[in-house]
Amino acid sequence: MHEVLDQEPQVRRRSHQRGRIVAYVTSPVVVLLVFFIGPMAVLGYMSFLKFGIAGVGGYTGFENYHDVLTDTTFWQVLWTTFTIATVAMIVMLVFALPLASVLAFKIKRFEIQLLLLLVLADQLNPLIRVYAWRILLGKNGIINSALEFLGLINQPIASLLFSKTAVVIVTSAEYLAIATIPIYAALKAVDPSMLEAANDLGAGMFTRYRKILIPLAAPGIFVALILVYIPLFTEFLTPALVGGTSGFMIGNYIEQQILKTGNWGVGSAMSFLLLIFSVVFVGIMYRLGRIGRLQTATTTST
Amino acid sequence: MTAEAVDVERIADRRVLVSARRREIAGTIVRGAFLVFIGAVLYGPLLILVIFSFNDSIIIALPLEGFTTKWYQQVFSDPLVVEALKNSIIIALVVTPVCIVLGTLAAVGISRFRYILRAPVAGLVGAPLVVPWLLIGVGGLLFFSRLHVPLSLNTIGVMQVVSIFPLVTAIVAARLVRFDTSLEEAARDLGATQWEVLRYIVLPLIAPALAASAIFAFSWSFNNFTISYFTAGFQSTFPIWVFSTLNHAKNVPIVNAISTLVAAVQVVILYAAWRLSRHWQARTGDNALTPEMVI
Numbered sequence: 001m002h003e004v005l006d007q008e009p010q011v012r013r014r015s016h017q018r019g020r021i022v023a024y025v026t027s028p029v030v031v032l033l034v035f036f037i038g039p040m041a042v043l044g045y046m047s048f049l050k051f052g053i054a055g056v057g058g059y060t061g062f063e064n065y066h067d068v069l070t071d072t073t074f075w076q077v078l079w080t081t082f083t084i085a086t087v088a089m090i091v092m093l094v095f096a097l098p099l100a101s102v103l104a105f106k107i108k109r110f111e112i113q114l115l116l117l118l119v120l121a122d123q124l125n126p127l128i129r130v131y132a133w134r135i136l137l138g139k140n141g142i143i144n145s146a147l148e149f150l151g152l153i154n155q156p157i158a159s160l161l162f163s164k165t166a167v168v169i170v171t172s173a174e175y176l177a178i179a180t181i182p183i184y185a186a187l188k189a190v191d192p193s194m195l196e197a198a199n200d201l202g203a204g205m206f207t208r209y210r211k212i213l214i215p216l217a218a219p220g221i222f223v224a225l226i227l228v229y230i231p232l233f234t235e236f237l238t239p240a241l242v243g244g245t246s247g248f249m250i251g252n253y254i255e256q257q258i259l260k261t262g263n264w265g266v267g268s269a270m271s272f273l274l275l276i277f278s279v280v281f282v283g284i285m286y287r288l289g290r291i292g293r294l295q296t297a298t299t300t301s302t
Numbered sequence: 303m304t305a306e307a308v309d310v311e312r313i314a315d316r317r318v319l320v321s322a323r324r325r326e327i328a329g330t331i332v333r334g335a336f337l338v339f340i341g342a343v344l345y346g347p348l349l350i351l352v353i354f355s356f357n358d359s360i361i362i363a364l365p366l367e368g369f370t371t372k373w374y375q376q377v378f379s380d381p382l383v384v385e386a387l388k389n390s391i392i393i394a395l396v397v398t399p400v401c402i403v404l405g406t407l408a409a410v411g412i413s414r415f416r417y418i419l420r421a422p423v424a425g426l427v428g429a430p431l432v433v434p435w436l437l438i439g440v441g442g443l444l445f446f447s448r449l450h451v452p453l454s455l456n457t458i459g460v461m462q463v464v465s466i467f468p469l470v471t472a473i474v475a476a477r478l479v480r481f482d483t484s485l486e487e488a489a490r491d492l493g494a495t496q497w498e499v500l501r502y503i504v505l506p507l508i509a510p511a512l513a514a515s516a517i518f519a520f521s522w523s524f525n526n527f528t529i530s531y532f533t534a535g536f537q538s539t540f541p542i543w544v545f546s547t548l549n550h551a552k553n554v555p556i557v558n559a560i561s562t563l564v565a566a567v568q569v570v571i572l573y574a575a576w577r578l579s580r581h582w583q584a585r586t587g588d589n590a591l592t593p594e595m596v597i
Contacts, residue, residue: 017417018417021415023496024411024414024415025407025423028407029426029427031463031464031467032427032464033426035460035464036426036429036430036433036464038445039438039442039445039461040433040437042444043441043445102333102336116572116576117341117344118344120568120569120572121344123518123525123568123572124565124569125540125541127541128348128351128544128561129347129348131544131557131561132348132350132351133347134548135351136347142362173343173347176343177344230434234434234435234436234437236436236528237527237528240545241545251436255436258443258444264444268444271437271440274436275437278437279432279433
């Protein structure tokens with residue numbers, strides 16, 4: 001009896017709900033379909049077209065991909081990009097882990113203030129930040145002129161700027177805040193008594209990091225990898241300003257193909273390969289992060 | 303127990319205490335030095351930039367040559383700088399509200415209902431967060447040229463919206479999932495329309511997240527370089543102007559001055575936002591804004 005009575009409003013409610021969902025979701029979805037999926041589709045489409053000095057030359061199949069994959073410069077640039085991004089990521093994690101743990105466990109009074117300083121560093125204009133590093137590292141820059149002024153060196157160290165090292169230093173500083181925050185958030189969820197117990201039982205700093213802090217921070221580390229490694233890999237601004245020719249990364253190569261050479265077909269093919277790489281990388285990290293979270297959940301519950 | 307034994311024990315105890323304290327002090331010093339180092343890495347270069355913006359020399363090198371404000375005067379007499387700044391501010395002022403609206407709609411649509419297409423919709427909204435800005439920029443350039451849309455401030459703005467509103471969705475959705483839907487259901491059962499539910503229940507709940515999103519969306523838009531660089535026509539924005547200036551001349555003191563000004567304004571805005579959030583907290587007892595400010 002009741003069921004029959006209840007059915008009518010439920011049906012009405014369901015159709016109401018459908019109307020509400022449509023009202024909320026339509027505009028964001030349409031914007032993304034047109035201006036996000038659209039450009040990505042055009043990118044994919046153009047990677048199969050031939051472009052020359054005369055303009056568009058029609059469909060060429062996988063020729064652009066063939067050109068990219070047999071181009072030795074591409075592989076060199078890719079290797080440079082991989083080494084810079086990976087080294088910078090490792091450097092960042094080496095500093096982000098202790099920083100996050102100090103912020104999460106050791107600072108009591110100024111925790112929020114220090115976090116805000118971290119966020120602020122990330123919110124300041126990246127161009128200004130990269131440029132500031134350039135003043136510091138340049139051949140006539142502050143570090144060199146200070147060393148010369150103090151009489152420690154006779155000639156400026158030329159390799160400070162426009163090198164791989166410069167790109168690693170500047171990108172590490174640039175992304176440090178974004179790498180630290182998710183690790184901090186993961187550690188904040190940890191019971192600090194666990195670390196104290198390890199400390200009381202006489203675990204050294206290294207053991208404490210390896211056995212306790214890193215496993216507990218793992219979910220945050222995977223988030224940091226997702227947030228930082230892909231932007232780092234496709235970084236264009238920093239190598240353009242401080243990288244010179246030896247710090248030339250894949251982002252610069254794509255920009256050169258698209259904006260300078262006008263080789264849109266090859267540029268699109270490279271971009272599309274990079275897109276596939278990004279999606280695969282994020283997928284893997286997401287999976288690993290979930291496994292990591294499950295493991296922490298089980299180890300903390302047992 | 304003899305008196306000597308008690309004494310020995312007490313001394314041993316004190317020794318342990320003293321060594322523990324010593325270790326603690328050493329730890330504090332190491333931590334302090336570490337934090338100072340991180341601070342120097344994050345803010346040191348900027349501080350030097352500020353100092354050199356007042357230095358009376360066209361060459362940016364030590365030793366300092368004397369105090370001047372002439373670079374600041376030059377900033378405002380350079381029409382290109384003023385134009386670039388104006389463009390950046392206009393874009394940010396348009397992009398921010400659009401992103402807030404789209405981002406909030408998507409957040410409510412994803413986190414408040416259960417339906418078959420929910421996962422694909424969430425995936426679509428999350429996708430621009432995964433795709434690098436470089437590719438969004440390049441894709442936008444090719445897309446607009448394919449459709450014969452001339453590049454302008456509009457094309458910059460559109461592509462910025464695509465990359466920024468999903469971030470607003472993430473912030474707002476994180477806030478929404480902390481409240482269950484019972485309030486909204488109660489309001490609906492009492493006969494509230496969807497608009498009334500949104501206006502009187504949902505919006506007050508997510509107000510702190512919206513405030514945080516507004517600040518972040520503005521600075522993400524203002525700071526954006528990569529997407530803007532590829533989708534810009536002849537008009538430049540502030541980051542594009544800095545980039546092209548640095549690529550033509552090596553170190554221009556005028557860049558120091560304008561960078562200092564922009565950084566100062568950004569610091570003031572974020573500080574004001576933080577104070578406002580503290581004020582809000584004290585008034586409503588809602589301590590939810592701080593985490594949103596941080597993430």
